[in-house]
Amino acid sequence: MKPGTMFRTAAAVVALGCAAGCDGDNRDDWITVGPESRQGDVSLYRDVQFADIPVPAEMALLPRESYSFQGSLFRQAQFKYEGPLGTSEVIRFYETHLPQTGWRFVKTERGFDLRVLYFSKDQEQLIVVVRPARNGARAEIQLDNVDKNDLLLKGKLIEPRYR
Numbered sequence: 001m002k003p004g005t006m007f008r009t010a011a012a013v014v015a016l017g018c019a020a021g022c023d024g025d026n027r028d029d030w031i032t033v034g035p036e037s038r039q040g041d042v043s044l045y046r047d048v049q050f051a052d053i054p055v056p057a058e059m060a061l062l063p064r065e066s067y068s069f070q071g072s073l074f075r076q077a078q079f080k081y082e083g084p085l086g087t088s089e090v091i092r093f094y095e096t097h098l099p100q101t102g103w104r105f106v107k108t109e110r111g112f113d114l115r116v117l118y119f120s121k122d123q124e125q126l127i128v129v130v131r132p133a134r135n136g137a138r139a140e141i142q143l144d145n146v147d148k149n150d151l152l153l154k155g156k157l158i159e160p161r162y163r
Contacts, residue, residue: 049061049068049079050068050075050077050143051101052101052102052103052121053077053079053098053101053126053141053143054093054097054098054100054101055079055081055139056081056083056085056089056090056093058083058084058085058136059081059082059083059085059090059137059139060081060082060083061079061080061081062080062081062082065078065080066078066079066080068143073145074123074145075124075143075145076143076144076145077141077142077143078140078141078142078143079139079140079141079143080138080139080140080141081138081139081141082133082134082135082136082137082138082139083136083137084135084136085136085137086136086137087115087130087131087132087137089137090130090137090139091115091117091130094117094128094130094139095117098117098119098126098128099119102121103119103120103121103126104119104120104121105117105118105119106118106119106120113131113132114129114130114131115129115130115131116128116129116130117129117130123145123146124143124144124145124146125143125144125146126141126142126143126144127141127142127144128140128141128142129141129142
């Protein structure tokens with residue numbers, strides 16, 4: 001087989017599968033991305049929330065701005081929520097509830113109008129950015145799976161990808 005033929009074939013199969021299964025905004029809840037990847041099976045979820053990442057009841061998920069990947073060996077996600085709570089209430093919620101689900105508090109940083117909380121668990125890093133929103137607060141949660149050789153496990157943190 002010529003170099004690049006396998007890639008074009010795989011791309012065509014993915015495109016055909018998407019064309020057959022995609023219907024604008026009425027997509028399925030998940031799409032299998034790479035079942036043979038070295039990270040195990042991989043799926044893309046549009047609005048999956050994880051049991052060990054609690055959310056205040058008053059906060060609503062913004063599904064168009066949120067996503068998560070999970071496989072048998074890793075998870076990665078970006079969740080965004082807004083609700084009528086004040087920023088200090090949301091910060092207190094995460095400082096209290098995340099350790100109850102196994103997350104270890106690492107540090108906090110303050111910005112002009114935001115607060116960033118860092119947590120870790122096993123080979124995962126959780127970054128929670130809390131800032132004011134129109135009618136309350138906005139929480140942006142970034143979950144990253146960290147490789148064994150990465151900095152988090154050596155006591156350092158990965159730079160967050162928030163704006």
